[in-house]
Amino acid sequence: MIRPQPTSTVPSPYPTDDPILRLIGNTPVVAYPGVADGRVQCKMESANPTGSMKDRVALGILLEAVAADENLDTVVEASSGNTAGAVALVANRLGLRCHLTCPETTSPHKIGYMHAFGATVHRCPAVDSSHPDHYRATARRLAEELDAFLINQYENQGNPTVHARWTGPELWAQLDGQLTHLVCAMGTGGLMSGTARYVKDAAAEAGRSVRTVGVDAVASNIANSFYGAPPVPYETTVEGLGKNEKLSTMWFDAIDEAALHVALQVHQEDPSARIGVVICDGGDQYFDTLFADPSAD
Numbered sequence: 001m002i003r004p005q006p007t008s009t010v011p012s013p014y015p016t017d018d019p020i021l022r023l024i025g026n027t028p029v030v031a032y033p034g035v036a037d038g039r040v041q042c043k044m045e046s047a048n049p050t051g052s053m054k055d056r057v058a059l060g061i062l063l064e065a066v067a068a069d070e071n072l073d074t075v076v077e078a079s080s081g082n083t084a085g086a087v088a089l090v091a092n093r094l095g096l097r098c099h100l101t102c103p104e105t106t107s108p109h110k111i112g113y114m115h116a117f118g119a120t121v122h123r124c125p126a127v128d129s130s131h132p133d134h135y136r137a138t139a140r141r142l143a144e145e146l147d148a149f150l151i152n153q154y155e156n157q158g159n160p161t162v163h164a165r166w167t168g169p170e171l172w173a174q175l176d177g178q179l180t181h182l183v184c185a186m187g188t189g190g191l192m193s194g195t196a197r198y199v200k201d202a203a204a205e206a207g208r209s210v211r212t213v214g215v216d217a218v219a220s221n222i223a224n225s226f227y228g229a230p231p232v233p234y235e236t237t238v239e240g241l242g243k244n245e246k247l248s249t250m251w252f253d254a255i256d257e258a259a260l261h262v263a264l265q266v267h268q269e270d271p272s273a274r275i276g277v278v279i280c281d282g283g284d285q286y287f288d289t290l291f292a293d294p295s296a297d
C-alpha cells in the first residue's frame with residue numbers, strides 16, 4: 001500500500017515572498033479510490049491558484065527572467081491552454097504588464113482568468129500555424145513591437161526544466177520513491193518531459209527504473225511523431241492537450257511510450273505497478289467549450 005504524503009516536504013526552487021505566488025506548488029497527492037492498495041496515485045495540480053500546473057511554469061520562468069533583467073516590465077505569451085491565466089496571475093503579482101494571444105476559440109472561462117488579472121488579451125483567428133495572424137506569430141510580433149519578454153512555452157527549455165526541478169521532486173518525495181510508472185498528458189510536453197527526467201534519474205540513483213507514459217489526444221501528432229508515424233489532420237477539443245508537431249520542449253529521450261494510454265490501462269496491464277499520474281487541471285475550464293448551450297446565442 002502506498003501512503004502518499006498529502007503535502008510535499010520539498011522546498012520550492014522558486015521561493016517568493018508574495019502571499020499568492022507562495023500558494024503555487026506543493027499540490028496534494030491522493031490515491032484513486034477505484035483501484036485497490038493505492039496503486040494509482042494522482043497529483044492534483046488543480047490545487048494551484050489558477051487551477052493548473054502552468055502556474056509553476058509561469059512562476060519559474062518569470063522569476064528567472066526578472067532576476068536576469070531588471071528593466072523587464074512587459075511580458076507576452078501565446079497560449080491555447082492554461083498557460084495564459086497562469087502568466088496573467090504571475091505577471092500581475094510581479095507588477096509586470098502582460099499581453100496574451102490566444103485563438104478566438106479559447107474558452108471564455110480561460111479568457112476570464114486573463115482579464116481578471118489585468119492582462120491585455122489579443123484574440124487571434126483560428127488559422128494555420130504558418131499564417132502571420134496565428135496566435136503564436138502574433139505573440140512574436142507583439143514582443144518585438146513592445147520590446148517585451150516572450151515566454152514562448154513551446155520552445156523555452158525553462159518549461160520542462162521547471163517540472164524537472166519542482167513537480168518531479170515533489171511527486172517522487174510524496175510517493176516515497178515507490179513509483180514504477182508515471183503517466184502525464186502532453187501538450188508542449190513540458191510537464192511530461194521534466195517530471196519524467198527527474199523521476200527516471202532519481203530511480204536510477206536508487207538502482208531502479210520508472211516507465212514514463214505520455215498521453216496524447218486522438219487527432220494529434222505527438223504520438224505519431226514519437227513513433228515516426230505519418231501525421232494525421234490535427235484537431236483537438238481539449239485546449240492544451242495534443243500538438244500538431246514535435247516541439248523542442250518535448251524531451252522524447254525521457255519518455256518510453258506516447259499513446260492513448262491512461263493510468264488505469266497501465267494498471268490493468270500490470271496490476272503490480274505503482275502509478276503516479278499528474279492531473280493537470282480540474283477540467284472545469286472546458287465545460288463552456290465542450291458543453292456549450294446551442295440555444296444561448
Ligand SMILES: Cc1ncc(COP(=O)(O)O)c(C=O)c1O
Pocket residue numbers: 052054081082083185186187188189190191192238239240241242280281
Ligand atoms: C488539460 C491539459 N493537459 C495537458 C496539458 C499539457 O501540458 P504540457 O504543455 O506541459 O505538455 C495541458 C496544458 O496546459 C492541459 O491543459
